[in-house]
Amino acid sequence: MFKSITTFIQDKYWKLKSAPRCALAQTKNLLNQHHYHLLSETELKATRISDTAFIFGSGYSINNITPAQWRYIAQHNTVSFREFPRQNFIRADYHITGEVDFLEPYAQHIRENLHYQNTIFIVQKGWSAYMGNNLIGKKLLLPNARIFRFRRIGRSQYIPPSNSFSTGIVHGFNSSLSVTNFAYLMGWKHIVLAGIDLNDKRYFWLKPDETRAYEKKGMGITYQSVFTNADQIVPLFEYWTKILSEERVQLYTLNPKSLLADVMPIYQIPQEAASTAHQTSPDTNA
Numbered sequence: 001m002f003k004s005i006t007t008f009i010q011d012k013y014w015k016l017k018s019a020p021r022c023a024l025a026q027t028k029n030l031l032n033q034h035h036y037h038l039l040s041e042t043e044l045k046a047t048r049i050s051d052t053a054f055i056f057g058s059g060y061s062i063n064n065i066t067p068a069q070w071r072y073i074a075q076h077n078t079v080s081f082r083e084f085p086r087q088n089f090i091r092a093d094y095h096i097t098g099e100v101d102f103l104e105p106y107a108q109h110i111r112e113n114l115h116y117q118n119t120i121f122i123v124q125k126g127w128s129a130y131m132g133n134n135l136i137g138k139k140l141l142l143p144n145a146r147i148f149r150f151r152r153i154g155r156s157q158y159i160p161p162s163n164s165f166s167t168g169i170v171h172g173f174n175s176s177l178s179v180t181n182f183a184y185l186m187g188w189k190h191i192v193l194a195g196i197d198l199n200d201k202r203y204f205w206l207k208p209d210e211t212r213a214y215e216k217k218g219m220g221i222t223y224q225s226v227f228t229n230a231d232q233i234v235p236l237f238e239y240w241t242k243i244l245s246e247e248r249v250q251l252y253t254l255n256p257k258s259l260l261a262d263v264m265p266i267y268q269i270p271q272e273a274a275s276t277a278h279q280t281s282p283d284t285n286a
Contacts, residue, residue, distance in 0.1 A: 018130065025130050028137025035139050036147045039120065041165050044148045045186060047093070047120060052076040053188040054254070055179050056092075058083040059197035061255040062204035065089070069269050077188065081179045084195070085109040085116060086205045092116055096179050098124045098152060098171065100131040101214075107140035117142070122182060125149035152178065158236055160243055173232040180240065184249060191244075192267045194254040198227040198234065230259055238263035 054073050056062065062084075065073070070090055080087075081096040086109050095116065100106050110116050121141060124132035129152070135141065153168035161181040162170050169181045176196045183191045195204065201215065202208060202223045215221040227233070241251045241264045252267035253260040 018128075022127055022130050022133075025133035025137055026127060029125075029133035030137075032137050032139050033147075035143055036136065036141065036145050039146055039148045041148075044120065048077060048186055048188070050076040051188060052190040052192065053183050053186070054078050054192045054194055055176070055183060055196070056080045056084045056087070056090075057176055057193070057195035057197075058086075058203050058205075059195040059255070059258075060200070060202035060204050060206075060208060061197050061257065062087070062089070062195040064255070065194070072269050079179060079183060081175055083109075083203065083205070085113050087115070088113075090115060092119045094120050094122055094182075096122045096175070096182060097132050097135055098129075098178055099175050100135075103131055103134055103138075103140070107135060111140070111142055120146045120148060122148050122150060124152050126151050128152075150182070158232075158239070161240055172236050173229045176233065177236060177240070180237075180251065184244060189248060190250050190252065190267075192252045192254050193258075193260060193264075196253070196258060196260060197255055198230045198259040199257060201225045201227060227259075234259050234263055 054076055056078065074090055077093050078090055079094045079096065080092040082099070083101075083106070084092070085095065085106070092115055095110070110119075123129075123135060132149075136147065141147075150165060151168040152171050153162065154170035154172060156173060157170070158172070159170060161177075161184050162168055163185070165185055169178050169185070171178045176193065180191060180193070200223060201211065201221055203212065206212070206223075209223060211221065211223045221228075237251070237260055244251060251264045253264055254267050254269075255261070256266045
């Protein structure tokens with residue numbers, strides 16, 4: 001489906017307005033990317049150790065995962081995005097950087113979190129990748145971190161997931177879709193979405209009745225609000241669930257109260273497996 005005229009005009013306006021700062025970020029990126037270990041697609045895919053990946057968003061339901069369940073999850077690959085580096089639950093094998101609210105504190109959480117010492121960072125590239133280019137250009141990650149760069153496509157579009165990294169990763173209406181497309185391209189057959197609740201705007205590091213300050217003041221959003229664009233995110237996930245299942249790739253939600261539970265199966269962690277799983281060290285990586 002093509003972009004709406006409104007979205008097309010907004011994109012063109014944003015590109016013109018942001019051109020100077022994007023040019024500066026791109027220049028810094030080109031000058032300083034050698035501080036990191038840039039992975040090829042072949043090298044990246046070789047790091048996958050499991051047929052199952054758990055993707056972690058920032059929803060409040062993250063707090064409902066029990067220690068035994070974390071031990072079970074740690075036996076599989078783990079992928080995080082957005083504000084999940086605020087966590088102290090589990091190592092992150094991969095972390096996706098596309099959209100970022102506040103870059104410096106975001107990067108600080110990553111640098112200071114022991115669960116991210118051996119993480120592979122999947123960072124958006126290209127002219128419009130202002131946050132990703134600054135993350136690399138300002139050298140905000142630990143030296144010699146492993147990096148893979150991706151191109152984002154399909155913003156605000158109802159389209160299938162991309163079938164190759166060379167084509168790009170589809171963003172759709174939210175970063176959770178980008179990360180799901182990444183997981184599909186990596187070759188995982190069972191992709192479990194955790195902390196992608198959509199039924200409210202609560203976050204795992206905040207109190208259950210707390211609203212993020214900048215949303216409360218500037219957007220009229222509260223912790224009880226349905227997630228922004230949920231009415232577009234959920235149908236696109238439903239579409240992707242059907243498409244991927246035809247390729248024997250299954251999407252799941254871990255939270256039975258997530259809006260995604262209406263369009264994909266709920267992942268059931270085996271109680272026996274969770275109770276007997278061995279804890280994986282925070283510095284273990286794929």
